[in-house]
Structures are given as structure tokens and as C-alpha cells.
Amino acid sequence: MHGVRRSRESREAREARRQREQEELNTYLSLQEDILSRKKDKDWSKDAFDLTTRMLNKNPEFYTVWNYRRLILLNNIFRNSSPHEKIDILANELVMTISALKVHPKVYWIWNHRRWCLENIPEGGDDDDMQGWRKTCWKRELYLVEQMLDADPRNFHAWDYRRYVLSSMPIQRPETAELAYTTKKIESDFSNFSAWHQRTKVLPRLWESGKLDKAQSLQQEFVLVQNAMWADPDDQSVWLYHRWLIGSGDDYDSLTREIKGIHELLEEQPDSKCMFSPILATLNLTNACVSGCMETLVHYKRLLIRSHTSRLGPEGTQILREECLGLLKQLEELDPLRRQRYRDLGALRRRHCQ
Amino acid sequence: MSSELAIAQHIKYIQALGKQKDDLIYHKTAHLRMNAVYWGLTATCILGRPDALDREEMIAYVMSCWDDEAGGFGAHTGHDAHIHSTLSAIQIMVMQDALDRIDIERVTQFILSLQQPSGVFAGDAFGEVDTRFLYIAVNALALLGRLGDLDQEKTVEYVRQCRNYDGGFGRIVGSESHAGQVFVCTAALAILDRLDVIDEPTLAWWLAERQLPNGGLNGRPQKLEDVCYSFWALSALSVLRKLHWIDAAALTSFILSAQDMEVGGIADRPGNMADIFHTHFGIAGLSLVGYPGLVDLDPVFCMPASVIEKKGLRKGWEALPRQKV
Numbered sequence: 001m002h003g004v005r006r007s008r009e010s011r012e013a014r015e016a017r018r019q020r021e022q023e024e025l026n027t028y029l030s031l032q033e034d035i036l037s038r039k040k041d042k043d044w045s046k047d048a049f050d051l052t053t054r055m056l057n058k059n060p061e062f063y064t065v066w067n068y069r070r071l072i073l074l075n076n077i078f079r080n081s082s083p084h085e086k087i088d089i090l091a092n093e094l095v096m097t098i099s100a101l102k103v104h105p106k107v108y109w110i111w112n113h114r115r116w117c118l119e120n121i122p123e124g125g126d127d128d129d130m131q132g133w134r135k136t137c138w139k140r141e142l143y144l145v146e147q148m149l150d151a152d153p154r155n156f157h158a159w160d161y162r163r164y165v166l167s168s169m170p171i172q173r174p175e176t177a178e179l180a181y182t183t184k185k186i187e188s189d190f191s192n193f194s195a196w197h198q199r200t201k202v203l204p205r206l207w208e209s210g211k212l213d214k215a216q217s218l219q220q221e222f223v224l225v226q227n228a229m230w231a232d233p234d235d236q237s238v239w240l241y242h243r244w245l246i247g248s249g250d251d252y253d254s255l256t257r258e259i260k261g262i263h264e265l266l267e268e269q270p271d272s273k274c275m276f277s278p279i280l281a282t283l284n285l286t287n288a289c290v291s292g293c294m295e296t297l298v299h300y301k302r303l304l305i306r307s308h309t310s311r312l313g314p315e316g317t318q319i320l321r322e323e324c325l326g327l328l329k330q331l332e333e334l335d336p337l338r339r340q341r342y343r344d345l346g347a348l349r350r351r352h353c354q
Numbered sequence: 355m356s357s358e359l360a361i362a363q364h365i366k367y368i369q370a371l372g373k374q375k376d377d378l379i380y381h382k383t384a385h386l387r388m389n390a391v392y393w394g395l396t397a398t399c400i401l402g403r404p405d406a407l408d409r410e411e412m413i414a415y416v417m418s419c420w421d422d423e424a425g426g427f428g429a430h431t432g433h434d435a436h437i438h439s440t441l442s443a444i445q446i447m448v449m450q451d452a453l454d455r456i457d458i459e460r461v462t463q464f465i466l467s468l469q470q471p472s473g474v475f476a477g478d479a480f481g482e483v484d485t486r487f488l489y490i491a492v493n494a495l496a497l498l499g500r501l502g503d504l505d506q507e508k509t510v511e512y513v514r515q516c517r518n519y520d521g522g523f524g525r526i527v528g529s530e531s532h533a534g535q536v537f538v539c540t541a542a543l544a545i546l547d548r549l550d551v552i553d554e555p556t557l558a559w560w561l562a563e564r565q566l567p568n569g570g571l572n573g574r575p576q577k578l579e580d581v582c583y584s585f586w587a588l589s590a591l592s593v594l595r596k597l598h599w600i601d602a603a604a605l606t607s608f609i610l611s612a613q614d615m616e617v618g619g620i621a622d623r624p625g626n627m628a629d630i631f632h633t634h635f636g637i638a639g640l641s642l643v644g645y646p647g648l649v650d651l652d653p654v655f656c657m658p659a660s661v662i663e664k665k666g667l668r669k670g671w672e673a674l675p676r677q678k679v
């Protein structure tokens with residue numbers, strides 16, 4: 001149970017509620033009994049099918065009833081239907097699950113039933129187009145999932161379903177369309193980590209297929225994420241995506257340029273004045289932004305040391321090591337929840353220096 | 355703010371759960387009943403009261419959920435077999451030392467039949483796939499002593515494909531990282547002795563970043579804290595031996611503040627309605643961070659550590675030392 005406020009029910013209130021619910025409870029229990037005994041008897045009739053509709057409207061999490069419904073479809077209804085009728089029946093199923101999803105957007109069973117329906121769409125369609133029905137259905141699925149993501153842009157069920165729909169479309173959409181979709185989502189909310197994540201899945205495919213020039217596209221991505229960083233530097237989504245772009249830090253120019261950029265961002269922060277202050281320990285700041293900047297700096301400087309030692313020279317490497325240690329020391333104070341992690345990293349760093 | 359774990363109330367709360375058969379909500383949640391029995395039993399064991407629920411009644415209930423057609427256990431009497439309720443049934447029987455009542459050969463075949471060519475597992479014959487089901491299969495087969503029957507390479511390969519650049523794991527290939535999926539993937543890899551698949555420093559960093567200023571943990575970036583995520587993230591951190599990378603005292607007081615001090619039970623967050631799911635995962639999290647007086651929990655199997663040790667299945671995880679009462 002998530003997000004239900006606690007309310008204290010008095011003995012009288014509970015009794016009154018039970019009285020009220022008694023009729024509903026009786027209906028529910030007799031419906032349940034009827035369905036489970038018909039299922040046991042392998043009753044694949046239309047009557048039984050209608051009973052599952054009634055039950056699933058009352059309780060969309062009753063997975064056994066979803067299973068029974070699919071068995072009735074497979075064992076009776078589909079067998080006695082023309083492809084045209086079958087497509088109507090499946091269209092009905094999809095309508096039914098849309099209304100269920102609007103009330104219960106995170107119920108696995110409903111999403112699962114939708115996917116099952118989609119997989120059962122027969123070939124065929126009007127105008128002799130063998131893919132006609134499937135094209136129509138998939139197009140509608142994409143529209144539905146966009147509505148679901150408009151309502152809750154972080155619903156991972158919807159994102160997973162979206163990826164499923166895209167990968168199984170009868171005619172594949174160009175990947176650039178999906179890139180544009182994530183751009184739209186990100187621009188309406190920089191904090192939508194799910195959309196940033198989707199980008200990390202779409203871009204590599206575009207680079208590998210040569211549809212986008214990797215070097216050029218990477219620079220555009222840095223611009224996009226920098227805008228987000230400056231708009232909301234508290235946002236972890238943005239830092240994570242930035243880290244994905246940097247990757248293992250093989251590109252020396254990008255890495256040093258981004259380190260410089262983060263230093264600039266850090267200096268802009270109102271709390272950054274305390275960074276170099278000896279009384280830092282007494283301030284007990286937990287500014288997510290400053291610690292986000294610093295944590296990222298430590299990571300990137302480590303990458304520099306790891307991948308570009310020869311370019312840095314012994315002196316440059318030593319300076320970076322000292323900087324990392326200094327940042328970790330400050331992080332211990334700025335971000336006390338993760339203090340032990342910074343200590344561990346610092347100890348590791350010190351050992352490497354010897 | 356509650357500063358202590360209300361053990362007596364929680365036991366009472368768990369004991370009362372099976373006795374609400376005149377409530378509609380009791381019947382509408384029947385699809386979770388077998389899981390709820392496992393959550394309740396594990397919680398009472400960790401609270402040091404393994405006898406709080408009637409053993410014979412529980413075993414009889416589990417057996418009443420056997421789906422003889424499929425060869426697995428359903429979520430409730432008359433419900434279809436599903437891999438999730440099957441694991442809960444096995445876990446209950448192991449904890450009650452009654453595994454011999456189960457047809458181990460048939461359950462093993464049921465579980466193995468759900469593995470897909472990609473290596474992932476389906477929940478049942480209708481084919482919803484998820485790394486949760488993969489972990490469930492690995493956990494159950496280990497408890498049954500039948501891991502040798504599993505195509506481990508294929509299983510591990512699917513988990514590897516679910517790994518993201520942030521070190522975390524998702525539900526299926528392509529999904530974003532989520533603390534719950536990180537738990538199942540990390541625990542599955544731990545059972546299969548394949549932690550080499552994990553990018554340990556990156557994942558441990560991602561997990562440590564889940565802690566929010568109020569001490570609670572969230573499941574994904576930019577989301578709210580929730581008691582159940584304490585367990586998902588803590589379990590994975592224990593496997594990586596990095597539990598000290600979060601502030602245990604802050605997390606402890608967050609979990610305690612989500613208790614219902616009167617009726618018992620723990621909610622997803624302070625002020626909300628308690629339920630058995632969060633009660634169990636809250637107590638499990640407290641055990642891992644060394645809360646005084648609790649019994650050790652195995653974070654990989656999410657069962658009492660002594661039960662797993664007795665079966666010779668303990669992996670190299672590290673919880674925080676138990677504090678003195």
C-alpha cells in the first residue's frame with residue numbers, strides 16, 4: 001500500500017462501514033466462488049467470460065481471473081470467430097484495459113493483458129493490407145502510452161510498455177522520432193530521469209547505424225545537459241546523464257572542458273564561498289547542488305588520472321590527486337549521510353599516491 | 355517521533371492480519387495472501403517470535419494453495435500457480451522445516467519451464483517477464499537444492515543485459531535502474547556466485563545516492579523516500595559490503611517514524627497506513643543496520659540468516675554489527 005494516509009477508525013465507525021460493505025462483500029464473494037468453480041469445470045462459455053468482466057472491474061489485480069478470461073478467449077471465443085470478429089473482440093479488450101489503467105496505472109496484470117492482446121492481433125486488414133489491423137492497433141498503443149506518460153512521466157510500466165510497442169511495431173518508426181520524443185519530455189521537465197534514460201538507449205543505436213554523427217551529436221548533448229545543469233543544478237537526473245556522456249573519459253578535450261564548466265557552476269553557487277573556508281565544518285551544509293558538483297568533479301578528475309597520466313605528467317597528476325583529496329574532505333562535511341564513502345575513497349586515493 | 359521499535363504491537367498487528375475475513379479489502383487482496391504469510395512469518399522470526407503464528411495452520415494453508423494442474427503454488431486457495439507465490443510457499447516451508455511436504459520434482463519442473471530463450475523468467479504460463487521472476491527462480495531453486503538443473507550462463511547473461519551505465523539494473527532489457535530490480539539482480543548474481551557482472555563502485559555509489567536528507571531511501575533518482583526501498587537498497591549494499599556508505603542512524607529513525615505505535619505495523623512513510631509489506635521490509639532493513647535485539651536477516655534470500663546458514667547457502671554479504679540492547 002502506498003501513499004494512503006493513516007486514519008483511526010473507531011469501533012463504531014468500523015461497525016458502520018462493515019454494515020455498509022456487507023452487501024458488496026456478499027456479492028464479491030459469491031461472484032468469486034462462481035468464477036473459480038466454473039474455471040475448475042473448464043467452463044469456456046460467454047456467460048463465464050462476462051463474469052470475468054464483472055470481477056475485473058471490481059478487482060483488476062485478480063490475476064487468476066485475467067488468466068481465466070484469456071483461456072475462454074483461446075478455447076472458445078477466438079475459435080468461433082472470423083478474423084474480423086476477433087479484431088473487434090480484441091479492440092474491446094483494449095478499451096476495457098484503458099479504463100482500468102486510468103484508475104490503476106501501476107498494476108502489472110493490466111499492462112500484461114494489453115501486451116497479450118496485442119500479440120494476438122491477427123494478420124489482415126482492409127484494402128488487402130496484411131498488416132492493416134496491426135498497424136492501426138500499434139499506432140493506437142503508442143498514442144495511449146503517450147497519454148499515460150503525460151499523466152505520469154516517470155511511470156516505468158508505461159516506459160517499458162513504450163519500448164515494447166516500439167520494438168514490435170509492424171513497421172518500425174525511425175529512431176530519430178524517439179529521440180525527438182525524449183527531447184520534448186526533457187524540455188518540459190529537466191527532472192524526468194526516465195526520459196534521459198531513454199536517450200541513453202536511443203542515441204547509441206543512432207550512432208551505430210550512422211544516422212547521427214557521434215562526435216557532433218555528443219557535443220549537442222553536452223549543450224543540452226549543460227542548459228539543464230545551469231537551470232536546476234540540484235537535479236540528479238542531469239548529473240547522471242552528464243556522467244553517461246563522459247563515460248570512461250577517453251576524450252581528453254571533452255573531459256577537461258566539462259571539468260572547467262563544473263568549476264564555473266560551482267563558483268556561481270551561493271554556498272560555494274564556504275568551499276575554501278576553514279570553518280566549513282561548523283556550517284553543516286547539505287546543499288545537494290554543491291555536493292553534486294564536487295562528487296562529479298572527483299569522479300572526472302579520477303578519470304583524468306586513470307586515462308591520461310602521460311599527458312598530465314607526474315606533476316599534473318599529483319596536483320589532481322591533491323584536488324580530489326581536498327574535495328573529498330569537503331564532501332565529508334557537506335554531505336554527511338555519505339561521509340563514510342568519501343572517507344573510503346580518500347583513503348584509497350592516499351594509498352595510491354604512495 | 356518514535357525512537358524505539360514497538361515489537362509487541364507489531365507482533366499483535368501481524369497476528370491480527372489473518373482474522374479480518376469480514377473486511378472486503380481482505381478478500382480483494384487475496385492475490386497477495388501467500389506473499390503476506392511469508393512477510394508475516396519472516397517479520398515475526400526477525401522480531402524473535404517465530405512461534406507467534408500457528409505452524410500447522412500455516413502449513414495446511416500453503417498446501418491448500420497447490421495448483422496441481424500447473425505444479426506450482428497459487429497466491430491463495432483456488433488461484434492459479436505463479437512463480438512469486440511459489441517462492442513464498444517454498445520460503446515458508448523452509449522456515450517451518452516442512453519442505454518434505456512439497457513435491458520438489460514438480461515444483462522444480464514448473465520453475466524451469468518458465469525460463470525463456472533469452473534467459474529471463476516468466477511469472478506464469480501467460481508470459482509476463484521480469485528480472486524479479488528470474489531472481490525468484492534462482493532463489494527457489496537454491497532453496498530446493500536444484501540450482502544444478504538451471505542454465506546458469508543463460509540466466510546470468512540476461513541480467514548482464516539489464517545493467518545500465520549508472521551501475522543499476524532494470525526490469526527487462528532497456529528498463530531504467532530501480533532499487534527493487536537492483537536488489538533482485540544483485541541477489542540473483544550473489545546466489546550464482548557471479549558478482550563479477552556488477553560494476554561495483556558505480557552501483558554502490560548509485561545506491562548510496564538513494565538516501566535523502568530525512569534519512570529515508572528512494573528507489574530511483576528524483577523520487578520520494580519509502581520504507582520498502584530501505585530493504586532493496588540495503589540488501590544490495592550488504593552484498594557489495596558497502597552498508598556503511600549510507601547513514602544507518604538516519605535511516606533507522608526514518609523507519610521507526612513510519613510505525614503505527616498504537617495498532618502496530620509500519621507504513622511506506624510517516625503518517626501513512628501500515629501494511630504487512632512495509633512492516634516486513636522495514637523490520638528487515640532494521641535488522642541489516644544492526645538494530646538492537648533483532649535476529650540476523652540474510653539479505654540475499656530475505657529470510658532468517660540461521661535458516662540459510664543451516665542449508666549451507668550463505669554468501670559473502672556483510673550487515674552492520676548488531677548493537678547492544
Ligand SMILES: [Zn+2]
Pocket residue numbers: 002580581582583622632
Ligand atoms: Zn513502498
